[in-house]
Amino acid sequence: xxxxxxxxxxxxxxxxxxxxxxxxxxxxxxxxxxxxxxxxxxxxxxxxxxxxxxxxxxxxxxxxxxxxxxxxxxxxxxxxxxxxxxxxxxxxxxxxxxxxxxxxxxxxxxxxxxxxxxxxxxxxxxxxxxxxxxxxxxxxxxxxxxxxxxxxxxxxxxxxxxxxxxxxxxxxxxxxxxxxxxxxxxxxxxxxxxx
Amino acid sequence: xxxxxxxxxxxxxxxxxxxxxxxxxxxxxxxxxxxxxxxxxxxxxxxxxxxxxxxxxxxxxxxxxxxxxxxxxxxxxxxxxxxxxxxxxxxxxxxxxxxxxxxxxxxxxxxxxxxxxxxxxxxxxxxxxxxxxxxxxxxxxxxxxxxxxxxxxxxxxxxxxxxxxxxxxxxxxxxxxxxxxxxxxxxxxxxxxxxxxxx
Numbered sequence: 547x548x549x550x551x552x553x554x555x556x557x558x559x560x561x562x563x564x565x566x567x568x569x570x571x572x573x574x575x576x577x578x579x580x581x582x583x584x585x586x587x588x589x590x591x592x593x594x595x596x597x598x599x600x601x602x603x604x605x606x607x608x609x610x611x612x613x614x615x616x617x618x619x620x621x622x623x624x625x626x627x628x629x630x631x632x633x634x635x636x637x638x639x640x641x642x643x644x645x646x647x648x649x650x651x652x653x654x655x656x657x658x659x660x661x662x663x664x665x666x667x668x669x670x671x672x673x674x675x676x677x678x679x680x681x682x683x684x685x686x687x688x689x690x691x692x693x694x695x696x697x698x699x700x701x702x703x704x705x706x707x708x709x710x711x712x713x714x715x716x717x718x719x720x721x722x723x724x725x726x727x728x729x730x731x732x733x734x735x736x737x738x739x740x741x
Numbered sequence: 742x743x744x745x746x747x748x749x750x751x752x753x754x755x756x757x758x759x760x761x762x763x764x765x766x767x768x769x770x771x772x773x774x775x776x777x778x779x780x781x782x783x784x785x786x787x788x789x790x791x792x793x794x795x796x797x798x799x800x801x802x803x804x805x806x807x808x809x810x811x812x813x814x815x816x817x818x819x820x821x822x823x824x825x826x827x828x829x830x831x832x833x834x835x836x837x838x839x840x841x842x843x844x845x846x847x848x849x850x851x852x853x854x855x856x857x858x859x860x861x862x863x864x865x866x867x868x869x870x871x872x873x874x875x876x877x878x879x880x881x882x883x884x885x886x887x888x889x890x891x892x893x894x895x896x897x898x899x900x901x902x903x904x905x906x907x908x909x910x911x912x913x914x915x916x917x918x919x920x921x922x923x924x925x926x927x928x929x930x931x932x933x934x935x936x937x938x939x940x
Binding site: 566567568569570571572573576577618619620621622625629659660661664665668669672711712713714717718719721722724725726728729732 | 764767768770811814821825826840844845847848850853913919920925928929930938
């Protein structure tokens with residue numbers, strides 16, 4: 547695919563937002579967005595992990611899986627790379643930056659099961675990105691995810707004082723808000739198309 | 742000791758993973774623009790849920806607690822790979838449309854959820870039934886959302902045209918936002934009618 551990494555980066559944030567158009571990372575998006583501070587913390591960790599693991603997985607895919615003719619093991623290998631990286635990151639942060647560990651530490655285990663991380667790696671393989679494109683796509687997707695969760699968290703804070711039908715409280719209304727946000731993001735979709 | 746039917750009803754309806762526990766939303770939203778995709782995805786999830794539940798339960802006494810999660814993930818991944826290879830070989834068209842979402846069954850929270858909550862504490866046969874139940878409950882939601890989106894978005898059901906020439910497709914139903922709205926409506930209706938939440 548010959549689309550420049552720069553365009554891909556912006557496209558991943560706006561036109562094909564990982565959450566609002568590809569529905570990835572919904573679980574932690576819905577459960578963590580109750581507070582803005584924790585949403586921000588999780589979002590930052592997602593950006594960091596997403597950018598690095600996409601790069602790592604690209605290298606693993608290109609230099610181990612393809613030459614070894616074991617592409618069918620990609621799911622297992624990607625999951626292991628992500629889990630191992632998150633674990634390593636947790637150890638490093640705990641050892642060298644305890645202050646950061648207290649703010650981000652609790653989110654790291656959540657990230658292993660965040661499907662956005664794994665999903666971006668799969669998209670990278672399916673769409674045949676180059677190394678630079680993968681990094682750009684990973685970083686852009688992470689920023690897009692942070693944007694989406696921050697917007698929802700901010701809106702949910704406003705909602706606390708509003709009356710919502712009982713059956714729709716919590717997840718129901720969050721999904722409707724997300725739908726409206728997704729509708730707004732459809733407005734960007736004419737700018738550039740990545741498939 | 743719970744009866745088999747009770748386990749099934751419990752995991753398929755009363756404690757349904759999607760509308761009750763809000764798990765597995767990602768794929769429930771992403772693949773539901775066509776009913777056929779929803780059905781295949783549902784079957785894939787039933788297969789991996791039932792068999793991974795069975796396997797995890799089978800080795801539950803020999804799994805050290807510290808590496809439990811990793812073992813469960815690997816078992817789930819093994820079954821998902823089988824589903825993926827099967828689809829690629831036999832239904833290449835649908836496999837292409839589902840794209841990364843087949844692989845994403847691995848990180849689908851329903852599988853981890855059932856493995857942790859049920860399979861790691863119950864016997865293999867019960868876990869198998871529980872997996873089928875949770876999978877059926879999940880597929881049901883996918884089919885309902887898929888039905889609405891395909892009917893309004895393409896005027897068809899399972900690819901068969903049901904609306905006449907007078908019908909104009911609602912392109913919003915094909916796009917992402919509609920999935921959020923329909924799932925929200927579904928959860929609303931079920932909360933009020935099934936769980937009888939007081940207004």
